[in-house]
Amino acid sequence: MVGPACAPDRPPSAALSRSHLNGAALPATDQNRVSCEGPTDLLESYRPTSFFLSSPRGPLLADAPLHRLASVDTASAALSRASENNVLFGALPFDGSQPPQLGLGAVVRLPAPLTVHQEIAAPVPIGADTSWAWEEPDDTLYKEAVRAVIKRIGQGEVDKVVLARAIDLTADRDIEVGDILRALVTAEPDAYSFAVDLGDRTLVGASPELLVSVHNGRATANPLAGSAPRHPDPVLDRIQATQLLESAKDQREHQVVVDAVADALAPLCRELETPARPALSRTRTMWHLSSRVTAVPREGVTALDLARALHPTPAVCGQPTGAARQAIRELEASPRGFYSGMVGWTDTRGDGEWVVSIRCGEVRGKSLRLFAGAGIVAGSTPEGEAAETRAKLRTMLLACGAIEATS
Numbered sequence: 001m002v003g004p005a006c007a008p009d010r011p012p013s014a015a016l017s018r019s020h021l022n023g024a025a026l027p028a029t030d031q032n033r034v035s036c037e038g039p040t041d042l043l044e045s046y047r048p049t050s051f052f053l054s055s056p057r058g059p060l061l062a063d064a065p066l067h068r069l070a071s072v073d074t075a076s077a078a079l080s081r082a083s084e085n086n087v088l089f090g091a092l093p094f095d096g097s098q099p100p101q102l103g104l105g106a107v108v109r110l111p112a113p114l115t116v117h118q119e120i121a122a123p124v125p126i127g128a129d130t131s132w133a134w135e136e137p138d139d140t141l142y143k144e145a146v147r148a149v150i151k152r153i154g155q156g157e158v159d160k161v162v163l164a165r166a167i168d169l170t171a172d173r174d175i176e177v178g179d180i181l182r183a184l185v186t187a188e189p190d191a192y193s194f195a196v197d198l199g200d201r202t203l204v205g206a207s208p209e210l211l212v213s214v215h216n217g218r219a220t221a222n223p224l225a226g227s228a229p230r231h232p233d234p235v236l237d238r239i240q241a242t243q244l245l246e247s248a249k250d251q252r253e254h255q256v257v258v259d260a261v262a263d264a265l266a267p268l269c270r271e272l273e274t275p276a277r278p279a280l281s282r283t284r285t286m287w288h289l290s291s292r293v294t295a296v297p298r299e300g301v302t303a304l305d306l307a308r309a310l311h312p313t314p315a316v317c318g319q320p321t322g323a324a325r326q327a328i329r330e331l332e333a334s335p336r337g338f339y340s341g342m343v344g345w346t347d348t349r350g351d352g353e354w355v356v357s358i359r360c361g362e363v364r365g366k367s368l369r370l371f372a373g374a375g376i377v378a379g380s381t382p383e384g385e386a387a388e389t390r391a392k393l394r395t396m397l398l399a400c401g402a403i404e405a406t407s
């Protein structure tokens with residue numbers, strides 16, 4: 001069970017729909033899906049063993065402990081035998097070096113975006129009383145790896161590689177994942193904030209990137225690639241965005257991902273539509289080039305089927321996939337674990353949402369390992385990519401209070 005505040009399949013309280021759902025009444029059709037009682041919100045029901053994912057469509061919370069299932073096929077088979085209100089939820093790592101973390105059971109889903117109470121939201125970072133020890137990322141090794149990728153691109157071995165780096169932080173007390181989650185939901189209301197119990201550690205983050213969702217018979221993927229850091233000055237911020245939109249290098253980096261997404265969806269879908277050119281999307285720390293790809297899944301194709309066909313897109317791996325994977329194995333200093341995998345859920349109808357697990361970290365006791373990567377293509381520079389990954393790390397550094405918004 002999720003806890004005293006929320007339980008599936010009973011009508012939601014008026015207090016919840018007014019205070020926590022942006023003042024919007026819950027749609028009548030979804031009223032049997034969730035019940036929350038008392039002056040609390042879904043985040044307050046989060047426990048270290050829970051699975052949580054916020055989304056523009058509404059948050060999902062599950063409290064069944066996740067099981068290490070031998071394979072996603074086992075999990076899919078279990079879902080196909082499950083009763084109607086069951087949902088398969090969890091996380092898949094970047095590669096097969098670790099088993100997936102998946103659970104199956106009843107969940108609480110709210111049918112509108114979560115907004116955190118203003119009075120709760122005000123102090124965004126977690127405990128001002130937590131102090132962090134961490135070393136500023138050393139760019140030297142990362143730049144060396146970027147140079148090695150640029151060389152491989154020049155030699156025609158690969159077109160694009162997403163190269164990641166990690167930094168380690170230590171808190172002076174056990175880290176409260178719920179606090180980081182609340183800070184992320186508050187600071188990144190348009191992102192997919194998540195926390196997944198991995199057994200010995202917890203994956204927590206706020207991804208801006210929807211790998212794929214299926215809803216009302218339509219699939220949507222929202223690949224992001226091509227980035228620029230936000231600027232605190234609004235005029236300079238706009239200039240950064242405009243330059244990104246016009247950058248030939250970033251357009252190339254983006255198009256590689258859109259083409260791969262379309263190719264992966266095509267055999268499983270009909271009526272595939274891709275935009276002619278990318279739009280801009282933003283997080284608190286980054287601008288991105290963004291494309292919304294839509295399609296109609298063929299009969300029997302689930303959100304999880306589509307997510308597996310898509311993963312890893314060149315937004316986290318590269319192109320061609322095999323050569324990019326090889327470069328990642330050889331050149332990255334830290335194993336990725338669940339960073340750049342996927343987090344999400346699929347229900348018995350095949351609906352679901354899977355997001356790319358980026359802008360995240362793994363919490364273990366007092367330790368937090370954060371990850372960020374950047375797509376390297378012809379025209380990339382070691383300095384530019386090092387700066388981009390530093391900027392991406394700020395999402396999590398801000399959320400845990402290790403840096404301040406003005407720094």
Ligand SMILES: C=C(O[C@H]1C=CC=C(C(=O)O)[C@@H]1O)C(=O)O
Pocket residue numbers: 162164209224225226227288314315316358359371372373374375392
């Ligand atoms: C791999 C990451 O971002 C991806 C998503 C958006 C933009 C990206 C880029 O511009 O390189 C990356 O492909 C990350 O944040 O760790």
